[in-house]
Amino acid sequence: MPDDHPNDNPKTVWQNQPTEAPTMTLETIRLKVSESRSKRRRALLGSIATVLIVVAISVFGIKHGSSTGTRILFAIAVAWILAGQSFLHRGMWLASLPANATLSTGLEFYRREVEGQQEVVRRVLQWSFGPVILSIGTLIAVLVEMAKGQGLPVRAVMPFATLIGIWIVAFFVLRSREQRKLRLEIDALSDEEKAIKR
Numbered sequence: 001m002p003d004d005h006p007n008d009n010p011k012t013v014w015q016n017q018p019t020e021a022p023t024m025t026l027e028t029i030r031l032k033v034s035e036s037r038s039k040r041r042r043a044l045l046g047s048i049a050t051v052l053i054v055v056a057i058s059v060f061g062i063k064h065g066s067s068t069g070t071r072i073l074f075a076i077a078v079a080w081i082l083a084g085q086s087f088l089h090r091g092m093w094l095a096s097l098p099a100n101a102t103l104s105t106g107l108e109f110y111r112r113e114v115e116g117q118q119e120v121v122r123r124v125l126q127w128s129f130g131p132v133i134l135s136i137g138t139l140i141a142v143l144v145e146m147a148k149g150q151g152l153p154v155r156a157v158m159p160f161a162t163l164i165g166i167w168i169v170a171f172f173v174l175r176s177r178e179q180r181k182l183r184l185e186i187d188a189l190s191d192e193e194k195a196i197k198r
Contacts, residue, residue, distance in 0.1 A: 024192050029106040036113045043120060047088060050128050054081045057135045065142045077135035084127030088120065107196070111189045118182040121175065129171065136164055 058074035065071050143157045 024107070026106050029110050033110055033113055036110075036117060039117065040120070044089065047085060047128060050132060051081050051085065054078060054131050054135045057139050061135070061139050061142050064146060065138075066145060070138055070142055073138040074135060077131045077138070080134065081128065081131035084131060088123050088127040107189055107193055111186065111193075114182055114185050114189065118179065118186070121178050121182065124175070133168070140164070 054077055058078045061074040062071050065074070140157060140161055143160065144154055147154060147156045
């Protein structure tokens, strides 16, 4: 039996509900800024751990590598990761949100904070991930060389290379998810700013 009253259809009623403009309070902004700063601190600690891993891999590779070329590659990886830290974390910390901030200046401040986070995510590939891949790739070459030197088949290194491959895929998946999340956050802030200006 056809519906004589299309307005009584729950789906239609639900879809025609007026939507309220999302509102964000200054206290909510302060909490979000605090969360963002915590993420940045964790990212900084992760970055320090990455430096230590690249240095440790490179020291091992320089010690066990037999060719000058591999030693040079490890040295480049260490120089790259150390130099990259200043580029990676440049402008990482903004001044604190002023105590007398209004909602619009708070949103502006938080937008800069999120955009800064987004910029760090973009720079990770060049200044952190690149040296890691260089050092690990060179390490795999050294391990293959060591396996051959001990009469082991090259496939003895395959479990390590497989784990590295899985890690690389996971890195790109997580990085893509983080970029999408930050983009959505920036879009939500844009909507909030438009709602305030009305």
